[in-house]
Amino acid sequence: MDSTFVQACRRGSTSYTPVWYMRQAGRYLPEYRALRESHGILDICRTPELASWVTMLPVRRLGVDAAILFSDIMIPVAAMGVDLCIDPGKGPVIAEPIRSRVEVERLRPIEASRDLPFIAEVVEMLAADLEVPLIGFCGAPFTLASYLIEGGASRRFDHTKALMRDDPETWHELMRRLADAGIASLRAQVGAGASAAQVFDSWVGTLSPAEYEEHALPHSRRIFEALVGLGVPLIHFGTQTGELLELMRDAGADVVGVASGTPMDEARRRLGSGVALQGNLDPAVLLAGWDEVERAARDVIERAGAVPGFIFNLGHGVRPETDPDVLRRLTDFVHEETAK
Amino acid sequence: MDSTFVQACRRGSTSYTPVWYMRQAGRYLPEYRALRESHGILDICRTPELASWVTMLPVRRLGVDAAILFSDIMIPVAAMGVDLCIDPGKGPVIAEPIRSRVEVERLRPIEASRDLPFIAEVVEMLAADLEVPLIGFCGAPFTLASYLIEGGASRRFDHTKALMRDDPETWHELMRRLADAGIASLRAQVGAGASAAQVFDSWVGTLSPAEYEEHALPHSRRIFEALVGLGVPLIHFGTQTGELLELMRDAGADVVGVASGTPMDEARRRLGSGVALQGNLDPAVLLAGWDEVERAARDVIERAGAVPGFIFNLGHGVRPETDPDVLRRLTDFVHEETAK
Numbered sequence: 053m054d055s056t057f058v059q060a061c062r063r064g065s066t067s068y069t070p071v072w073y074m075r076q077a078g079r080y081l082p083e084y085r086a087l088r089e090s091h092g093i094l095d096i097c098r099t100p101e102l103a104s105w106v107t108m109l110p111v112r113r114l115g116v117d118a119a120i121l122f123s124d125i126m127i128p129v130a131a132m133g134v135d136l137c138i139d140p141g142k143g144p145v146i147a148e149p150i151r152s153r154v155e156v157e158r159l160r161p162i163e164a165s166r167d168l169p170f171i172a173e174v175v176e177m178l179a180a181d182l183e184v185p186l187i188g189f190c191g192a193p194f195t196l197a198s199y200l201i202e203g204g205a206s207r208r209f210d211h212t213k214a215l216m217r218d219d220p221e222t223w224h225e226l227m228r229r230l231a232d233a234g235i236a237s238l239r240a241q242v243g244a245g246a247s248a249a250q251v252f253d254s255w256v257g258t259l260s261p262a263e264y265e266e267h268a269l270p271h272s273r274r275i276f277e278a279l280v281g282l283g284v285p286l287i288h289f290g291t292q293t294g295e296l297l298e299l300m301r302d303a304g305a306d307v308v309g310v311a312s313g314t315p316m317d318e319a320r321r322r323l324g325s326g327v328a329l330q331g332n333l334d335p336a337v338l339l340a341g342w343d344e345v346e347r348a349a350r351d352v353i354e355r356a357g358a359v360p361g362f363i364f365n366l367g368h369g370v371r372p373e374t375d376p377d378v379l380r381r382l383t384d385f386v387h388e389e390t391a392k
Numbered sequence: 393m394d395s396t397f398v399q400a401c402r403r404g405s406t407s408y409t410p411v412w413y414m415r416q417a418g419r420y421l422p423e424y425r426a427l428r429e430s431h432g433i434l435d436i437c438r439t440p441e442l443a444s445w446v447t448m449l450p451v452r453r454l455g456v457d458a459a460i461l462f463s464d465i466m467i468p469v470a471a472m473g474v475d476l477c478i479d480p481g482k483g484p485v486i487a488e489p490i491r492s493r494v495e496v497e498r499l500r501p502i503e504a505s506r507d508l509p510f511i512a513e514v515v516e517m518l519a520a521d522l523e524v525p526l527i528g529f530c531g532a533p534f535t536l537a538s539y540l541i542e543g544g545a546s547r548r549f550d551h552t553k554a555l556m557r558d559d560p561e562t563w564h565e566l567m568r569r570l571a572d573a574g575i576a577s578l579r580a581q582v583g584a585g586a587s588a589a590q591v592f593d594s595w596v597g598t599l600s601p602a603e604y605e606e607h608a609l610p611h612s613r614r615i616f617e618a619l620v621g622l623g624v625p626l627i628h629f630g631t632q633t634g635e636l637l638e639l640m641r642d643a644g645a646d647v648v649g650v651a652s653g654t655p656m657d658e659a660r661r662r663l664g665s666g667v668a669l670q671g672n673l674d675p676a677v678l679l680a681g682w683d684e685v686e687r688a689a690r691d692v693i694e695r696a697g698a699v700p701g702f703i704f705n706l707g708h709g710v711r712p713e714t715d716p717d718v719l720r721r722l723t724d725f726v727h728e729e730t731a732k
Contacts, residue, residue: 207547210676210711217680257632260653260674262691292597294634295653313600313635334600336550340557351602371550 055185057118058247061285061307063328063361069353069390070117071383072187074289075369076110077122079140081376083109093138094130097123100174107178107186113376115383118185118248121175121241125191125252126199128233131167132159134200142205149203151215153222159229164240171237172244179245187287188241190234192253192275193227194268195290200226209258216267227271235278242282250287251275251305257292264296269303276304287330291368301327312367316355328361333382335366338374342381349382353389364390395525397458398587401625401647403668403701409693409730410457411723412527414629415709416450417462419480421716423449433478434470437463440514447518447526453716455723458525458588461515461581465531465592466539468573471507472499474540482545489543491555493562499569504580511577512584519585528581530574532593532615532630533567534608540566549598556607567611575618582622590627591615591645597632604636609643616644627670631708641667652707656695668701673722675706678714682721689722693729704730 054062057070079085084106087096096102106122126144130136135147150156164171178186198212199205206212216223238249256268276286288300289309301308301323310319310331319329337348349364356362364386370379394402397410419425424446427436436442446462466484470476475487490496504511518526538552539545546552556563578589596608616626628640629649641648641663650659650671659669677688689704696702704726710719 208676208711210679210713213674213676214679217677217684257653261655261658292632292653295655295658313597313632315601315635318601318635334553336548336553337557339550339554344557371548373550 055117055247057185057363058285060361060363061248061287061328065360067392068387069356069362069364071364071386072116072118072120073110073114073366073370073379074120076114076116076120076379077106078370079372080370080374081109088140093124093140094127097127098170100170100177103170103174104177104181107174108181110376110379111182111184114379115387116184118187119178119182120187120189120250121178121246123171123189125189125196127171128162128168128190128237129196129200129230131162132229132233134159139204144199145204146200149211150200150226151211153219153225156222156226156229159226161229162233162236164236168237168240171240175241175244175246185247186245187248187250188238188246189250189252190237190275191230192251192256192268192290193230193234193271194256194259195252195254196230196234197223197226198255206255209255213263216263220267223267224271227268231271231274234275238275238279239282242279242284246284248285248287249279250289250309253288253290253300256290256296257311259296261295261299264299269299272300273303280304285328289330297322307361307363309365310367316352317357320355320357320359325359325361328363329356330363330365332365332367335368335371335374338378338382339371342378345378345382346385349385350389353386395457395587397525397703398625400701400703401588401627401668405700407732408727409696409702409704411704411726412456412458412460413450413454413706413710413719414460416454416456416460416719417446418710419712420710420714421449428480433464433480434467437467438510440510440517443510443514444517444521447514448521450716450719451522451524454719455727456524458527459518459522460527460529460590461518461586463511463529465529465536467511468502468508468530468577469536469540469570471502472569472573474499479544484539485544486540489551490540490566491551493559493565496562496566496569499566501569502573502576504576508577508580511580515581515584515586525587526585527588527590527627528578528586529590529592530577530615531570532591532596532608533570533574533611534596534599535592535594535630536570536574537563537566538595546595549595553603556603560607563607564611567608571611571614574615578615578619579622582619582624586624588625588627589619590629590649593628593630593640596630596636597651599636601635601639604639609639612640613643620644625668629670637662647701647703649705650707656692657697660695660697660699665699665701668703669696670703670705672705672707675708675711675714678706678718678722679711682718685718685722686725689725690729693726
């Protein structure tokens with residue numbers, strides 16, 4: 053029988069609302085911080101024993117209904133031949149930003165068994181050990197492209213938008229290659245035992261709906277179309293996406309992840325009942341006192357309503373300053389509050 | 393007779409759509425950059441001759457229908473006794489962040505004639521010299537509070553949200569004092585001859601509608617209520633505000649500024665015809681070729697539609713890399729395209 057998490061993704065009725073947290077395997081955990089003193093993020097991702105250990109770390113402790121593979125959206129991009137590192141404070145840093153056709157054509161297509169062998173290894177280990185489903189993931193082409201073009205994290209995305217507008221052929225070629233990499237990586241993850249797959253388009257909220265539809269949606273849609281035959285639920289997430297939710301749904305995922313800015317009832321109104329929703333407690337709330345956490349979590353649950361197909365999550369990743377005990381208490385609260 | 397700009401703010405019919413640009417007096421202008429080599433931003437704001445010169449700089453060159461006072465939203469905050477500077481790259485930097493009741497109570501109420509004498513001086517000079525209306529402005533309490541609490545610019549606003557939630561009395565006291573400062577500053581600007589006033593709530597998009605309604609809206613509303621009797625149009629602007637537009641309208645401004653993420657037709661649909669709209673060309677478009685600029689500007693104009701009450705602007709400030717000649721061409725394009 054499917055797990056509660058997978059049932060909820062498929063809009064089946066469940067005996068309680070399943071819970072997991074974006075970045076649940078991350079810096080807020082002291083054991084993770086200790087490991088990071090001696091190992092870089094990309095090292096951990098590429099060492100199956102370590103990635104497996106980190107992935108498992110929060111599962112029992114927080115009582116969550118799903119694990120998410122410890123990895124980084126830039127892992128497939130590095131395998132394409134891009135020289136990059138992950139700065140713990142700033143995120144991905146690209147040695148030489150990619151802004152021309154020649155640079156795009158230098159990106160190598162990846163073959164997962166050759167270029168990402170550690171992914172199947174860690175997923176197989178986890179699928180054997182975990183008592184809950186494992187979520188695989190990849191970065192959406194737009195978000196990956198923005199890192200490559202800007203050279204790292206950006207507030208403004210000026211270079212990205214300039215390439216998109218001034219050289220659409222190069223843009224679409226870059227997006228195609230990044231979508232291919234995402235497909236290869238997700239196929240490997242699902243092939244090795246992942247029970248669901250999430251596509252992270254974290255920064256896509258910088259686009260207007262018209263820009264999204266023309267420059268990003270076709271490539272994200274291609275990822276979902278390529279994966280739909282694998283038989284696992286597909287989740288589509290971004291931040292600042294209030295104006296884009298309908299288009300993101302139309303890309304073809306089973307579940308739309310809603311960021312904190314859009315109230316869950318409003319998301320449901322816009323998206324209808326034909327898709328499951330995931331979200332969307334503001335991770336900043338977890339730094340307030342428990343009364344506020346409970347009040348805000350209850351608000352999310354109430355706004356999500358009684359429509360089948362809801363997965364409780366945060367609206368973005370867990371903050372490093374979060375107390376793990378608060379997350380544990382939150383999981384229990386959501387389970388009790390929604391128990392039938 | 394009222395200027396085209398003021399008529400449009402009042403939803404009167406105009407013979408063309410008026411245009412101005414947020415940060416039209418800024419770093420994209422070589423003359424401004426040259427002045428900045430010898431003068432700090434706050435120095436310029438506090439020296440009427442310089443602030444006047446900078447305010448005038450783009451008006452004829454760009455052919456815009458309104459000037460906006462060269463100043464900084466932190467000027468009244470500094471006058472309240474806060475030790476701060478403006479880092480050209482990072483924005484305001486607060487020497488000692490404000491997070492407790494005691495620190496809030498140390499903020500001095502301001503009296504414009506005593507604490508901001510240069511504001512009336514520069515506005516009087518400009519009102520005498522300008523051929524177009526002058527827009528005064530202040531920062532909205534939420535955005536000012538976020539700088540004070542975080543110590544500077546933020547992506548996450550965790551400290552701000554923690555104070556808001558864990559100590560609402562201190563939060564509201566801080567917001568009241570910042571609203572009072574905004575009111576004092578805008579009264580001085582309008583009293584000295586400003587023809588309109590814009591309240592910048594640049595970072596308010598980090599709040600959900602429920603949070604905005606409880607923690608920010610009452611204080612912004614108080615500013616508009618205090619100013620409505622002055623007889624000049626009031627404009628209310630923020631970014632990432634798609635989910636907040638209706639509430640921002642309800643704060644009482646005559647004009648709602650729409651950021652780039654929300655298409656203008658969608659903003660009109662949400663806000664109805666009882667308010668004027670301002671916006672919202674993505675400033676990143678100005679870094680693309682002219683064909684793209686024209687296409688995007690036409691799209692904004694078409695989406696704004698034929699409802700009276702539209703002011704063409706950008707969705708956020710002009711980027712420093714922008715070519716002034718492109719802005720000039722854009723002004724002319726909008727004027728010609730909308731001429732009746």
